[in-house]
Amino acid sequence: MQYSEIMVRYGELSTKGKNRMRFINKLKRNMKHVLSIYPDVRVVADRDRAHIFLNGTDYVPVAESLKQIFGIQAFSPSYKVEKNLETIKKAVQDVMTDVYHEGLTFKITSKRSDHNFEMDSRELNQYLGSAVFEVLPNIQAQMKGPDVNLKVEIREEAAYLSYENIKGAGGLPVGTAGRGMLMLSGGIDSPVAGYLALKRGVDIEAVHFASPPYTSPGALKKAQDLTRKLTKFGGNIDFIEVPFTEIQEEIKEKAPEAYLMTLTRRFMMRITDRIREERNGLVIINGESLGQVASQTLESMRAINAVTATPIIRPVVTMDKLEIIDIAQKIDTFDISIQPFEDCCTIFAPDRPKTNPKIKNVEQYEKHMDVDGLVERAVAGIKVTTITPQAEHDEVDDLIDDLL
16 A cells, blocks of 8 residues: 555644634745755645645655655654445455554544544444454454554545654744844854754845855855755745855955954854845744854844944854754755865855954945945945755766765
């Protein structure tokens, strides 16, 4: 027998009261985006649960995709059978024979949404339980905590059988908490920060700073590949490429080397905040982790943060590097993050960056630059690309493969 559909149960959505349908509609949209790589799969969602109709698609990869989507508490693959007693009986016997091993306990749980069916739920439980004993006389029935709880649902169009209950990712559907701009460098930390924001329902847009010719097409492709890895948790993500060459050259020319990093990140923060404002975002998200590098001392964070009043979410701020790496490996971003392409944060990195930068000094250096003009030109030059779960191989991939 081949699975015909997957029944999806919602997680925290069940507590949302009047907002429940808004959350469910977001989850439905996210499931459609993530499962768009399977063209025959159809998604239908109602107030109590969602149904994924496989239409001949292999169940295993679809299930793996569902496990990643935030907002799903659990799901169960189902067999669709003709709605008559003999067919249902034979299907129940086949399923139980397949899963049986010595000492297995079972229970039949019937549900009848088609009230014109010839038996009610209690009668079905007894009839199908007896059918199991016909083929497996040594099996034991157990009403509380059985090894297998075989659920039989009688709907208008057919009968459905399921016994597996697979745990989902939990969390909230992406997009239910509003939009945030993720500062995505291409390192290990920022994709993990994006993942943790997605888990709490934030609809992220990835902002990446590119400084050609100092940064290569490979570095840009790396950031896009990291973004694509994040799409499996909630669907399409807009990738925003920011031209940053002019600003980095200006900083290098007019500021002391020790302050290059602080000034660079202040510009990044200003630009991200402007993009957030134009694209109706609510917060900025980054991968700063306290004390890891010079830019992540409290003094540095304060100096960089001073350019905006927008809330900054730092999901990994208290994590050790090994904790962050564990999550990066779990979400399959680690191997991409360690590809040897320099990003904007490393190309002009000073040997001895200031770990305790003074805001008054930073502001003094910025007086020698046209800060507003530089920010305006960078924002005017952004390129927005929608990253989907479906990967596209191009000549940059071939270049990366050759380098690695």
